[in-house]
Amino acid sequence: MIDLSCKLLVIGGGPGGYVCGIRAGQLGIETIVVEEARAGGTCLTVGCIPSKALIHAADEFHKLAQYDGRSALGITAASPAIDLARTVAWKDGIVERLTGGVEGLLKKAGARLIHGSAEFLDGKTVEVSRDGEPIRITAETIVIATGSEPVELPFLPFGGKVISSTEALALDSVPERLVVVGGGYIGLEIGTAYAKLGARVTVVEAMARILPQYDSALTKPVMTSLETLGIKVLLDTRARGLSDTGLSAETDGEAIDLPADRILVTVGRRPRSGGAGIPGLDLDRNGPFISIDETCRTSMRGVFAIGDVTGEPMLAHRAMAQGEMVAEIVAGRKRIWDKACIPAVCFTDPEIVSCGLSPDEAKATGIETVTGQFPFTANGRAMSMEADSGFVRVTARKDNGLILGLQGVGVGISELAAAFGIAIEMGARLDDIAAIVHAHPTLGEALHEACLKALGHSLHI
Numbered sequence: 534m535i536d537l538s539c540k541l542l543v544i545g546g547g548p549g550g551y552v553c554g555i556r557a558g559q560l561g562i563e564t565i566v567v568e569e570a571r572a573g574g575t576c577l578t579v580g581c582i583p584s585k586a587l588i589h590a591a592d593e594f595h596k597l598a599q600y601d602g603r604s605a606l607g608i609t610a611a612s613p614a615i616d617l618a619r620t621v622a623w624k625d626g627i628v629e630r631l632t633g634g635v636e637g638l639l640k641k642a643g644a645r646l647i648h649g650s651a652e653f654l655d656g657k658t659v660e661v662s663r664d665g666e667p668i669r670i671t672a673e674t675i676v677i678a679t680g681s682e683p684v685e686l687p688f689l690p691f692g693g694k695v696i697s698s699t700e701a702l703a704l705d706s707v708p709e710r711l712v713v714v715g716g717g718y719i720g721l722e723i724g725t726a727y728a729k730l731g732a733r734v735t736v737v738e739a740m741a742r743i744l745p746q747y748d749s750a751l752t753k754p755v756m757t758s759l760e761t762l763g764i765k766v767l768l769d770t771r772a773r774g775l776s777d778t779g780l781s782a783e784t785d786g787e788a789i790d791l792p793a794d795r796i797l798v799t800v801g802r803r804p805r806s807g808g809a810g811i812p813g814l815d816l817d818r819n820g821p822f823i824s825i826d827e828t829c830r831t832s833m834r835g836v837f838a839i840g841d842v843t844g845e846p847m848l849a850h851r852a853m854a855q856g857e858m859v860a861e862i863v864a865g866r867k868r869i870w871d872k873a874c875i876p877a878v879c880f881t882d883p884e885i886v887s888c889g890l891s892p893d894e895a896k897a898t899g900i901e902t903v904t905g906q907f908p909f910t911a912n913g914r915a916m917s918m919e920a921d922s923g924f925v926r927v928t929a930r931k932d933n934g935l936i937l938g939l940q941g942v943g944v945g946i947s948e949l950a951a952a953f954g955i956a957i958e959m960g961a962r963l964d965d966i967a968a969i970v971h972a973h974p975t976l977g978e979a980l981h982e983a984c985l986k987a988l989g990h991s992l993h994i
């Protein structure tokens with residue numbers, strides 16, 4: 534047994550844990566990060582980045598497939614082919630570069646990365662099992678950043694043709710018939726990609742609508758696009774189990790059989806709070822999540838928790854922001870979680886962005902509000918990109934124009950998340966945005982115009 538001690542020990546090297554490690558190292562704190570798989574966690578290895586790589590490849594393929602002589606753009610291309618194994622190898626190369634990059638950044642910051650599986654012995658001590666001699670680490674402060682894992686349906690266990698997002702991002706050929714269980718973030722992002730690559734995709738969603746976290750005005754263009762892509766979306770339908778040919782599901786009390794070569798189950802993710810000796814600690818819980826306060830402290834002195842293990846929204850940028858904050862707190866700086874919003878982006882076709890309150894949420898606070906919406910049909914850049922379905926919408930206080938929420942849907946709109954976040958976080962008012970010169974022609978002009986609309990004097994509609 535090797536014995537080590539440090540000031541800060543971080544369990545998990547995902548976006549939460551590695552950012553915490555880098556910032557702590559920069560601040561001169563003696564830091565160890567323990568990671569049992571690969572640095573970068575879910576996000577870099579089997580989540581955000583690999584899924585966006587697959588989506589990009591599918592978009593490129595689909596674009597070419599549309600140039601069959603009927604394109605209004607006058608382009609004709611020979612029918613494209615895809616070697617998915619090569620696409621996956623390319624994606625793996627990106628993952629390799631990023632995980633190597635994270636290891637390099639930790640080293641540069643002076644934080645030590647140890648590969649192995651950590652288990653709490655008590656609130657100050659962790660044992661790391663790994664190849665070679667186990668290590669016992671004693672630390673003044675420990676950060677739990679163990680992330681999350683896919684929810685498995687008991688009647689549809691992973692294995693064989695039933696896959697999670699991890700396997701879906703590493704297939705060596707495009708399945709002929711793909712059934713996706715769950716019309717949320719992952720199911721729609723990956724399901725759309727496979728439909729664009731030629732799979733016949735059916736989405737089975739238990740609720741009455743897709744992406745229940747977004748309002749229906751935002752999801753409508755996505756629904757239309759799913760239909761155009763030939764994706765069958767079965768709402769109010771629940772998966773029941775495997776059938777001889779694929780998936781057995783139930784809709785309106787009736788059993789249906791959906792033939793499938795692969796069944797992708799994406800019904801949410803659950804926190805990894807049941808392992809690593811965490812149940813042996815005296816930690817308050819919020820359901821399966823570890824409860825934290827506005828400084829990411831748990832109920833146990835000297836133990837912090839960050840990222841997916843602490844609850845919704847389970848997003849990489851939330852985990853990173855928490856990791857950075859905790860490192861600064863451990864360094865003695867006064868920080869609390871005082872963010873006005875956490876942007877959410879869904880990389881469907883078209884993409885959806887939401888920051889702050891929706892019009893209904895704003896109304897529900899009792900404040901008198903005003904809303905302005907600008908459609909991409911009136912935005913020259915969107916038209917020139919054949920991307921004119923969608924809009925930008927702003928909600929502000931009626932009395933002083935303070936922006937409470939910004940949402941949008943449209944091709945390429947994910948890149949407006951930064952502008953939306955800046956506006957809300959810096960307390961912008963409608964006339965602040967109205968007074969800013971927005972570059973022409975860009976999708977960002979729709980933000981300007983939505984604010985002008987809310988002020989009652991939009992220029993281009």
Ligand code: FAD
Binds near residue numbers: 570840842850
């Ligand atoms: P994780 O990234 O899960 O990292 C936790 C790490 O802890 C893991 O590497 C794990 O191996 C390690 N670990 C766990 N237990 C131990 C132990 N006992 N000892 C040592 N190490 C341990 N979010 C976005 O914001 N945008 C997106 O576009 C997006 N796309 C996604 C697409 C997919 C397909 C998936 C699955 C997720 C996506 N997410 C996205 C969510 C995002 O990946 C997570 O929110 C983010 O990774 C959470 O970071 P984390 O650090 O909390 O946990």
Ligand code: NAD
Binds near residue numbers: 717744745848880
């Ligand atoms: P999700 O919560 O987004 O969607 C799950 C869907 O499955 C829901 O619509 C739910 O109603 C449905 N469902 C649940 N049980 C069902 C059943 N038995 N039959 C049919 N439908 C059922 O979960 P996800 O897509 O697995 O993604 C998990 C998390 O990962 C997300 O919540 C998000 O935090 C993160 N993520 C984010 C991004 C992004 O930021 N772009 C992308 C992917 C994942």
